[in-house]
Amino acid sequence: MLRSISRAWVPAFAAMALALAGASAALAGPYPGVGRSATPAEIAAWDIDVRPDFKGLPPGSGSVTQGRKVWDDKCASCHGTFGESNEVFTPLVGGTTAEDLRTGRVKSLVSADVARTTMMKLSSISTLWDYVRRAMPWNAPKSLSTDEVYAAVAYLLNLGDIVADDFVLSDANIAEVQARLPNRNGMTRDHGMWDVRGKPDVANVACMKDCAVEVNVSSIFPESAKGAFGDIAQQNRGVGATRSGRGDKAAPALAVAKASSMDDVASRGGCLACHSIDKRVVGPAFKDVAAKYRGEPGSEAKLVEKVLNGGGGAWGSIPMPPNPALAESDAHALVRWVLGL
Amino acid sequence: MKPSRAAGRLTPAPENFLDAGQIAAVQAGRREFLRGAFLAAAAAIAAPEAEAATQAGDPAILELPEHSRGLGQPVVARGYGLPSQFEKNLQRRESPGLTRVGAASVSFAPLQGLFGIITPSGLHFERHHQGWWDIDPSRHRLMVMGMVRQAKVYTMDDLMRLPAVSRMHFIECGANTAMEWGNVSVPTVQYTHGMLSCCEFTGVKLATLLDDCGFDRRNGRFVLAEGADGSSLTRTLSMERALDDGMVAWAMNGEMLRPENGYPLRLVAPGIQGVSWVKWLRRIEVGDQPWGTKDEVVHYVDLMPDGTLRQYTSIQECKSVITSPSGGQFLLDKGFYNVTGLAWSGRGRVKRVDVSADGGRNWRTARIESPVLPKCLTRFNIDWVWDGGPAILQSRAIDETGYVQPKISQLRAVRGKRSIYHNNAIQSWKVAESGEVSNAQVY
Numbered sequence: 001m002l003r004s005i006s007r008a009w010v011p012a013f014a015a016m017a018l019a020l021a022g023a024s025a026a027l028a029g030p031y032p033g034v035g036r037s038a039t040p041a042e043i044a045a046w047d048i049d050v051r052p053d054f055k056g057l058p059p060g061s062g063s064v065t066q067g068r069k070v071w072d073d074k075c076a077s078c079h080g081t082f083g084e085s086n087e088v089f090t091p092l093v094g095g096t097t098a099e100d101l102r103t104g105r106v107k108s109l110v111s112a113d114v115a116r117t118t119m120m121k122l123s124s125i126s127t128l129w130d131y132v133r134r135a136m137p138w139n140a141p142k143s144l145s146t147d148e149v150y151a152a153v154a155y156l157l158n159l160g161d162i163v164a165d166d167f168v169l170s171d172a173n174i175a176e177v178q179a180r181l182p183n184r185n186g187m188t189r190d191h192g193m194w195d196v197r198g199k200p201d202v203a204n205v206a207c208m209k210d211c212a213v214e215v216n217v218s219s220i221f222p223e224s225a226k227g228a229f230g231d232i233a234q235q236n237r238g239v240g241a242t243r244s245g246r247g248d249k250a251a252p253a254l255a256v257a258k259a260s261s262m263d264d265v266a267s268r269g270g271c272l273a274c275h276s277i278d279k280r281v282v283g284p285a286f287k288d289v290a291a292k293y294r295g296e297p298g299s300e301a302k303l304v305e306k307v308l309n310g311g312g313g314a315w316g317s318i319p320m321p322p323n324p325a326l327a328e329s330d331a332h333a334l335v336r337w338v339l340g341l
Numbered sequence: 342m343k344p345s346r347a348a349g350r351l352t353p354a355p356e357n358f359l360d361a362g363q364i365a366a367v368q369a370g371r372r373e374f375l376r377g378a379f380l381a382a383a384a385a386i387a388a389p390e391a392e393a394a395t396q397a398g399d400p401a402i403l404e405l406p407e408h409s410r411g412l413g414q415p416v417v418a419r420g421y422g423l424p425s426q427f428e429k430n431l432q433r434r435e436s437p438g439l440t441r442v443g444a445a446s447v448s449f450a451p452l453q454g455l456f457g458i459i460t461p462s463g464l465h466f467e468r469h470h471q472g473w474w475d476i477d478p479s480r481h482r483l484m485v486m487g488m489v490r491q492a493k494v495y496t497m498d499d500l501m502r503l504p505a506v507s508r509m510h511f512i513e514c515g516a517n518t519a520m521e522w523g524n525v526s527v528p529t530v531q532y533t534h535g536m537l538s539c540c541e542f543t544g545v546k547l548a549t550l551l552d553d554c555g556f557d558r559r560n561g562r563f564v565l566a567e568g569a570d571g572s573s574l575t576r577t578l579s580m581e582r583a584l585d586d587g588m589v590a591w592a593m594n595g596e597m598l599r600p601e602n603g604y605p606l607r608l609v610a611p612g613i614q615g616v617s618w619v620k621w622l623r624r625i626e627v628g629d630q631p632w633g634t635k636d637e638v639v640h641y642v643d644l645m646p647d648g649t650l651r652q653y654t655s656i657q658e659c660k661s662v663i664t665s666p667s668g669g670q671f672l673l674d675k676g677f678y679n680v681t682g683l684a685w686s687g688r689g690r691v692k693r694v695d696v697s698a699d700g701g702r703n704w705r706t707a708r709i710e711s712p713v714l715p716k717c718l719t720r721f722n723i724d725w726v727w728d729g730g731p732a733i734l735q736s737r738a739i740d741e742t743g744y745v746q747p748k749i750s751q752l753r754a755v756r757g758k759r760s761i762y763h764n765n766a767i768q769s770w771k772v773a774e775s776g777e778v779s780n781a782q783v784y
Contacts, residue, residue, distance in 0.1 A: 029553045035499045038484050038492040046484055046624050049565060049575060052633040109648035121650060124633045131635040134573040138471060141571040186650055193654040196612060196688055200658060201755045204745040206695060208704045215700035217771060219525040219782040228437050229528050232669040234430050237454045241678055242670035272444060281442055
């Protein structure tokens with residue numbers, strides 16, 4: 001244990017360790033005085049992981065019905081009422097069949113044109129439970145109670161036709177759900193990419209001369225897609241062995257990482273989870289908001305009220321949830337900033 | 342360039358960007374256009390002084406610039422130095438349409454303009470799942486718990502008292518080059534390979550911390566790392582990897598980590614895909630089974646043609662890419678070029694890099710620059726004289742295990758086209774007669 005400490009120091013450490021014996025467990029290790037023991041409450045506060053064998057799963061329960069309410073209040077704005085939305089992410093559910101529940105292998109994973117939903121890939125139910133608890137809702141992670149996590153997971157399972165409408169998910173029956181997961185048998189760890197000495201699955205040879213290759217260009221970057229990446233010329237240095245073309249004016253230069261101070265407030269206020277300045281995300285592009293209300297008297301006060309308390313109907317079917325954690329002064333500053341864009 | 346022949350005051354300077362007309366000229370195969378443009382511009386300058394200047398030489402030499410005739414800026418004009426104003430083009434960038442929200446997204450490093458093997462901290466690629474934070478280091482804690490004799494809490498003060506090590510390693514996202522499994526879909530090396538960076542990290546070995554807490558050597562076969570951000574991202578590491586070269590690092594390239602890279606503490610998991618290098622690291626747990634986290638079961642799984650998902654594909658296998666000349670660039674003229682690029686392997690050192698200019702028929706071995714370190718980027722260079730004809734440039738790395746970087750056709754034969762992750766295929770850059778370089782796939 002003392003191997004990384006120079007020899008001359010060892011007797012001193014040994015003496016110290018003796019002197020401190022029994023004083024504090026934290027001081028008894030190879031690096032005396034560094035760190036301290038964790039308290040049980042501290043461990044409980046952070047040890048939130050749930051493993052596939054359900055180690056770490058807290059007791060509790062939640063019904064599909066309760067889950068629908070959690071979902072509508074806290075998840076649907078981003079993921080869609082039925083977990084179908086791909087506005088923010090690939091859909092959470094869909095693509096699984098009754099046959100898959102029986103075999104434990106999702107057949108549609110074989111076909112090329114199916115969007116791969118979370119439920120299609122999920123091989124352990126603990127993964128979903130653990131993730132919803134630690135990371136969702138995306139803009140307010142770790143805000144759900146244990147029972148709300150059970151409920152939200154129950155609702156997702158119900159949307160995936162894995163459990164019935166009257167199902168109540170709990171720590172007592174979660175193993176039964178595991179046994180019904182559509183892709184529970186669809187994975188493997190039999191490959192060489194976990195072990196640093198693992199066996200690769202392809203074997204090229206380093207031919208040097210007159211190698212037998214058909215030099216056919218099978219695919220090339222399409223001219224038509226160039227504009228999408230902004231002005232490539234502006235992405236290369238102006239001196240050196242090469243230059244780049246500036247011609248195609250198709251798209252404006254890509255937004256590069258920029259951080260004006262209001263961007264920062266919007267980011268910390270959680271607004272950028274759903275909005276961006278110039279594209280529609282979940283909510284409207286801030287520039288579109290500015291264009292819509294420019295010059296309209298009273299718009300600032302109205303929008304501040306809406307940002308704080310939420311509301312819908314102006315831009316589509318998805319409402320904006322309330323932003324209760326936002327200071328009123330920040331809401332004013334943000335709206336003024338948005339309107340000035 | 343050839344300044345003696347090209348002398349003259351020219352607007353716009355063709356040595357900067359090519360304008361639309363010049364590109365058209367280039368694409369029409371008139372690759373002498375640069376010289377032509379110079380001569381035409383020189384002829385257009387009718388004033389006698391200009392004529393004289395043209396004959397006498399390059400005004401960049403003959404007309405002393407302001408910086409040779411005046412007083413420059415004082416020290417600490419900028420307390421923290423910044424790149425030259427002329428380097429603004431080299432920025433991290435998002436790939437359009439790849440992700441939908443900026444806080445769960447990725448930005449790519451501009452490999453086309455970088456030198457050597459170290460990525461400047463401000464250009465290191467980013468991948469966040471739930472946005473980034475700038476965390477007060479005095480309030481940051483690391484907990485080591487699970488199958489240990491004594492679960493412990495460390496402050497940054499504590500960690501920085503422990504025996505420190507400094508190591509250079511590459512970090513590559515498992516999804517680097519993902520867009521190219523099916524077809525060519527992005528134009529430049531920034532987007533094909535830019536989820537790759539390499540830095541010197543300083544921190545404490547994970548083994549030191551595990552020893553300090555007295556981990557269970559018999560049954561503690563896995564280690565979980567967890568972040569302190571909203572996503573509290575978790576990933577399982579094998580105990581073997583953790584003890585071998587795993588690190589808990591606070592520094593990158595001689596200064597503290599940048600917030601986007603996990604300030605004040607991140608895991609360094611050499612050779613393993615970037616998602617395992619947990620940022621804003623708050624907790625290490627020792628256990629006897631892997632954790633099956635969201636980024637081990639639902640993402641970072643490689644889809645095989647029969648629908649099976651490979652889980653826990655961690656190691657980044659041997660790979661290389663030519664960074665210059667590369668997609669989206671134009672060669673200025675025929676003649677001599679230094680072809681340069683990067684090679685790396687998650688299984689150890691790079692042993693050799695070969696380069697082909699004819700699409701893989703004939704290869705020459707490139708010069709490898711030192712240092713050549715395990716699980717670290719290695720820079721290669723090779724001389725090339727472009728004869729002005731069409732060419733296809735490729736590089737192929739071999740690591741110390743003898744593994745040879747594969748062709749895309751070999752990867753597809755085993756893994757199909759939809760596995761997203763771990764595409765380490767040989768990259769081809771097609772050089773047209775016009776000098777334009779584009780991303781292409783052969784094989």
